[in-house]
Structure formats: C-alpha cells, structure tokens
Amino acid sequence: MxxxxxxxxxxxxxxxxxxxxxxxxxxxxxxxxxxxxxxxxxxxxxxxxxNRVGYRRGRFLSANEKIFLRTLDAALGRGYRAFAQVRLAEIANPADSANVHLRRRALNAVMAKSVDFVICDVLTLDPVAAIEVDDRSHLLPERRDRDAFVNAVFAEIGLPLLRVKAQRTYSVAELRALFARVDLCVPPPTHGAPSCDSSSSPD
The missing domain is CATH 1.10.287 (Helix Hairpins)
Structure with a gap:
C-alpha cells in the first residue's frame, strides 16, 4: 500500500x-x-x-407566575394588557453621555435584568406600571442589591413599580386596590360603569 x-x-x-x-x-x-x-x-x-452546547426548550413562566398572570388579566379588564418577563432595557434606556464606557456599563446593567410583568395601555401599548412578584429568593443579599437597583431605575424613569408578595393564590380585589395606590384607573367590571376619568357634575 x-x-x-x-x-x-x-x-x-x-x-x-x-x-x-x-x-x-x-x-x-x-x-x-x-x-x-x-x-x-x-x-x-x-x-x-x-465547542458547542445545544439547546432545549426552557420554561417560560413558573406555575406561580401563571396563576398571578391569570388573576392580573382579570383585575386589569379590557383597558390594559400585561406582558410577562420584560427585559429592563426595553423600558429604561441609558441617558445620553459623552463617556462611552459609562453608557455601556449602564446599558449592560439593564440588559441583564428583567421585570416579571409590565402593564401597558391597551390602545397605545405604552407602559403605565410594572409588577414584581417577590418570592423567598428576594431575601438573599444579592437579590436585595438587584431589587434596590431596579427600584432606583423605575424611580428615575418615573414609572410605578409595584411589588407583590408571592403566594399560592391572588385576589382580583387586592390587585385593584394596589392599582389605586398608583392612580392606575381600572373600572369595575360592570355594565354601564362610569370611566375613571369621567366626573359627575350637577346639571
């Protein structure tokens, strides 16, 4: 050979x-x-x-998050739409800065984080509030640092961030009361109910 x-x-x-x-x-x-x-x-x-790791289908929402989302949809009614697992960078953009390094750092900080739910106006789809469902993991030191950062970002962009304690079941009435604290107008689900921005003035 x-x-x-x-x-x-x-x-x-x-x-x-x-x-x-x-x-x-x-x-x-x-x-x-x-x-x-x-x-x-x-x-x-x-x-x-x-040199390559493949992919498999992941879990989009936990069982508890699915329960909360169903209750949230019922509480919001038809005037708002809730979106789940929204990247923080979709809501908060770094301010203009001449320092490219600082701007990139600010962008990376929001790119790596997400919020559980974002409530948007059903017509404009503009965000009006966000919700975080806090379970026991939020008691960990690293999670506290993360939560403090997210709180500061929402305060800076002027968008309400509501925090709900994770539990087995959720109440539509309690969520509506929570919305009222941030002036999120959710009319009661009854026929002929007046809208929140309407005022009753005498003739």
Whole structure:
C-alpha cells in the first residue's frame, strides 16, 4: 500500500490529470484516500461538537407566575394588557453621555435584568406600571442589591413599580386596590360603569 500511495503522490506531483489517472488505476489507493478523508471529517465534526452546547426548550413562566398572570388579566379588564418577563432595557434606556464606557456599563446593567410583568395601555401599548412578584429568593443579599437597583431605575424613569408578595393564590380585589395606590384607573367590571376619568357634575 505504501508503494501504491507513493506512486499516486508522485503522479499528482506532475499534474492533477496524471494524478487522477494513477488513482483510478489503483482502486485500493482510492478507497484508502476516501477512508482517510472520512475519518478526518468525523474528527473535525467531533471537535466542533465539543465547542458547542445545544439547546432545549426552557420554561417560560413558573406555575406561580401563571396563576398571578391569570388573576392580573382579570383585575386589569379590557383597558390594559400585561406582558410577562420584560427585559429592563426595553423600558429604561441609558441617558445620553459623552463617556462611552459609562453608557455601556449602564446599558449592560439593564440588559441583564428583567421585570416579571409590565402593564401597558391597551390602545397605545405604552407602559403605565410594572409588577414584581417577590418570592423567598428576594431575601438573599444579592437579590436585595438587584431589587434596590431596579427600584432606583423605575424611580428615575418615573414609572410605578409595584411589588407583590408571592403566594399560592391572588385576589382580583387586592390587585385593584394596589392599582389605586398608583392612580392606575381600572373600572369595575360592570355594565354601564362610569370611566375613571369621567366626573359627575350637577346639571
């Protein structure tokens, strides 16, 4: 086999046509070359697979978050729409600054965080408030630092951030009372109920 390969290699050294003719004259050498190429291809594929981690479908919302969202939708009625797991960078943009480094740092800080729910006006889809459902993890020191940062960002952009303690069930009435604290107008779900911005004046 060594002599055959040497012969084929010498033929390719002259020119490609002579090399191909020599390779076809000796099928054993052709099979050997194909085998070597296949082994190299499999090896390269294996190296690439080691440098890449695949994906699997993740969990979008926890069971508790789904329960809260259903109650939230019922409490909001038709005037608002709730969005879940919204990236903070979609709500808060870094202010203009000549310092590119500081601006990039500010952007990275909001890019890496999200809020549980954002309430938007159903017509304009502009955010009017946000909600964080705090479970026991928010008692951890690192979570407290994160929450303090998020609170400061919402205060700076002037958007109400409501915090609700995580529990097994939620009340529509309690959520409506929470909305009232930030002047979020949610009319009662009754026929013929007056809108929140209407005023009753005597004739």
């Amino acid at each position: 060594t002599g055959t390969l040497a012969y084929v290699a010498q033929a390719f050294g002259e020119n490609s046509r002579t090399g191909l003719a020599a390779l076809l004259e000796r099928p054993a050498a052709l099979f050997y070359v194909v085998g070597v190429v296949s082994v190299l291809a499999l090896a390269l594929r294996g190296l690439r697979a080691e």
